Amino acid sequence: MTSDDLESMTVLGDPVRRALYRFVAEQGRDVSRNEAAEATGVQRTLAAHHLDKLVEAGLLESRFKRLSGKAGPGGGRPAKVYRRVREERTVSLPPRDYRTLALVLAETVDLLGGEEKAEQAARRTGERLAASDAADLPEVLRARGYEPYEEDGRVRLRNCPFHVLAESHPLLVCSMNLALCEGMLAGLGETGVVATLDPRPGECCVAFTSSKNNVD
Amino acid sequence: MHLAQLNVAHLREPLDSPALTDFLDALAPIYQVSDAAPGFVWRMKEGDEPTDLIQHDYGPMLVVNLSVWESRETLWNFVYRSAHLEVMRRRREWFHRIAEPYTVMWWVPEGHLPPLDEAVARLDLLRAQGPGPEAFTFKDFYDSSDAACLPAAAEVRK
Numbered sequence: 514m515t516s517d518d519l520e521s522m523t524v525l526g527d528p529v530r531r532a533l534y535r536f537v538a539e540q541g542r543d544v545s546r547n548e549a550a551e552a553t554g555v556q557r558t559l560a561a562h563h564l565d566k567l568v569e570a571g572l573l574e575s576r577f578k579r580l581s582g583k584a585g586p587g588g589g590r591p592a593k594v595y596r597r598v599r600e601e602r603t604v605s606l607p608p609r610d611y612r613t614l615a616l617v618l619a620e621t622v623d624l625l626g627g628e629e630k631a632e633q634a635a636r637r638t639g640e641r642l643a644a645s646d647a648a649d650l651p652e653v654l655r656a657r658g659y660e661p662y663e664e665d666g667r668v669r670l671r672n673c674p675f676h677v678l679a680e681s682h683p684l685l686v687c688s689m690n691l692a693l694c695e696g697m698l699a700g701l702g703e704t705g706v707v708a709t710l711d712p713r714p715g716e717c718c719v720a721f722t723s724s725k726n727n728v729d
Numbered sequence: 730m731h732l733a734q735l736n737v738a739h740l741r742e743p744l745d746s747p748a749l750t751d752f753l754d755a756l757a758p759i760y761q762v763s764d765a766a767p768g769f770v771w772r773m774k775e776g777d778e779p780t781d782l783i784q785h786d787y788g789p790m791l792v793v794n795l796s797v798w799e800s801r802e803t804l805w806n807f808v809y810r811s812a813h814l815e816v817m818r819r820r821r822e823w824f825h826r827i828a829e830p831y832t833v834m835w836w837v838p839e840g841h842l843p844p845l846d847e848a849v850a851r852l853d854l855l856r857a858q859g860p861g862p863e864a865f866t867f868k869d870f871y872d873s874s875d876a877a878c879l880p881a882a883a884e885v886r887k
Contacts, residue, residue: 626826681868683809688818710815714806718814 518602524570543594619682635689639696670717687718730836730873735848736794738824752823768803772796836873
């Protein structure tokens, strides 16, 4: 944790900002000032002010984009759009550093060639998590920070809760993540759904599909 | 500059064994993804069929893959953020685990399609000296500006 991280959090002390941040984060794409204002029920100029504060704090990023999709003259004036930054902010009091330890452990699994054991451990952990949360799949996923959403009859995950590790050890971490999700399904006794690897840039690598129409 | 990548993998069973069927079947769909992926420039081909693996002098149990990409990000997104990931996840079913580096990257001038001996020389360099601007990995990555300082980067270690 840095003092910057803590400062970023204090910006979220304002309920309007929190609502705007949440709305932008949930869309997983560029959001215009108008759209954010409408969704949160605040005036456009007020929304713009708060959105820019969130950019200043490093929680959102902004750019200019022609919303009509047309380039060149006649494409309209570019509008300012916002999306959530990829880098996480961590605040832990007292300070804790699980990330460094996780990196060391991932390195250790690589050195030992222990991928299979790591996947088994992840599966068991998933089972335990789901059993203790005692809820349905979307709730379990939300509680773990996956940000599930539906698309074409499947459940996709907007956020990778293990982002830093998934960048440094993608194969290990994505395989463990799949096993963890499979474990959650087992722990929930969910037999009608399967977890598959279906990665996309900027999202979690796992998607859930109904096991009945599991033919792509 | 463009980014070249070589992969080598040591087969557990000969290519015509039933254990390799799934691997060979995965090639066509994966090449469809790679060849259409943003930033894909070129890959070395032996023939028109996806299962025509690159011929080389390093023995029948070695499978090699050589491709060129526009950037680290585009190559990364293909390797780890596409259907390719699932095939990689299953690699132990088909290939031996090896302690040495099995993949190497280096910068090439745009338009240069590296021959296999250049690629293998880069892998040898990585294995002998560890990552540097002439031969590196995703984990220890070097920007093209680092490589540009080197004399005639593509000619190195011929």
